[in-house]
Amino acid sequence: MPALASLGERVRRVPLVLFVLLYTVVTGGPLLWVATMSLRTTAEIFKDPYGLPSPAHWEKFADAWFKSNYHTYFWNSAIVVVCAVALVTVIGAMAAHCLARYGFRGSRLVRFLILSGLILPPQLLILALFQILLDIDLYNTLTGLVIVYVATHIAVTVYILEGFFAQIPQDLFDAARMDGYSDFEIFWRVTVPIGAPALFTAVTLNFIVMWNEFLFAVVLLTDDDKRTLPLGIMHFTGSHQLDVGMAATGLMIAIVPIIVLYAFFSETMIKGMTAGAVR
């Protein structure tokens, strides 16, 4: 009796569907709420925090972008994150390739040193980094922040990539050597294309974490025209003013790149994460 069977199947699915619904409400609810607030003025929000945006103040986005300096924050964030992600991916991939492929003397020590970065709390580094960046004239510069981001994310990048790269069969590398390719060419033409899912995973994760990074940015940047997006949003909820509506608009602008990233790479990313997990 297929009808009955499918009914039983549906009944069994009820708890799962309920859980998914609940999860969607818990995660999607705040997002929707901030989205409605981004189209309302602060006065409207204070009068009725849960009200719908009528009329919808779309002009707030233009105001935030131009008048509240969000375009500066956005571009600062974009420059820092794109540069840092590019650097950390290139350096991390090369390191992961070497650790996964060559059993050189001291490789275990190098792996330990790199991966120990995973367990270091960032708060522990912040004063030392502040002092070092001051000494080398990179305090309050985007370059300094890029270097800090690369250094603090190399551990997780190597961790993700090495697990994946180590699974690529050694025979492929031997075959490429027999085909006449040098070590770097093998990295570039074999490891990188085959490891693409893991690379996408590393790029996406690092992008999201860095895009939202606050602690290092707030300590290492002071000028308003150097601020990244998380700092810019804080600016509206600081001790001197509380512009909730503008902060909400800023938040919506800030999450656009993340949503785009997820929309395009979520599938590849999941593939990369599960592939690495099998190790």
Next chain:
Amino acid sequence: MAVITVERLCKRYAGAAVPAVDEVSFTVADREFMVLLGPSGCGKSTVLRMIAGLEPVTSGTVSIDGRVVNSVPAKSRDIAMVFQSYALYPHMTVYDNLAFGLRRRDVEPAEIARRVHAAAGKLGLSEFLKRKPHALSGGQRQRVALGRAIVRDPRVFLFDEPLSNLDAALRVTTRNELIKQQQEIGTTSIYVTHDQVEAMTMGHRICIMNGGKVVQIGGPLEVYRNPADTFVARFLGNPPMNLLPARIAATDGRLAAQFAGVVVALPARALPSLASYSGREVTIGIRPEDLYESLPLREPGRFARLPARVVAVEPLGAETLLMLSLDASGDELVARIGRDTALKSGERLELALDTDALHLFDPVTTKAIV
């Protein structure tokens, strides 16, 4: 065109008590097909990888055409290798897999296309050139791996158990294809396998290895007929050679072997070297096919009779295997006899043994007495 000489080649891995490869020496002549045969872990693949340049040499030399290549990197040795896992690049099409090695060598694109299409045509891969490896069957992948070696037109081919991932039927057809290719192309080849049938059917010569050492080198029938020691005797042949303890003694002024309650005259060719074994123990080797159910009509004097009991009968269709227990000693024997036998388990018979085909080994050194 290449002659490969391996001289006193050793490989010792850090922390290992015994070397993986121990003083291996052999020469592969130009256009020769040499098979390295041995059980798992005997060092045959390590020898191959050292010739390829994928594994550093601990001591000894690898030479191609008289030139020592120990320090020449793999990419400059002009050697192509077919791997057990095929090692096809999963992100490239069949065409790109075939062309990959040529592109590195700065071959003109038109020439690359010509060679790739020629190799693909020869191997029946023309219609798969745009596919990726995951969309191919095991046999097709194997042919791509072979094609990748062929298009390079290298001085030497190395094969590392290329057929062991194929199912039994495909293995036979691919084996025949490989033999045909080798006859056409004629490039010097070294082929590693643990499969004695591959070794016997493909190799011009077989180099049998055990425990990192070369045990015997020779033509397929030569090593089968004259095994250098009990290892080769048991390793080649299926079912393996029967080995029994025996004693050499002089009867009527002539040396004979006593075992299982019978006295067996020894082949005349073995007598000179057996003189020093008089009164001592030896190991006698009997191939299963040298045992007969009944006395053959020709030269009955050559045959000895062994009373035995049938333990099990294994009819294989074309032939029948008998598991036997010798009456006098209880030693177990395997005999390969005709398919028409009516023998049943538990029955007794007088086996006929071809004494001309006896093999004799020193029980201490395990070496053949010849």
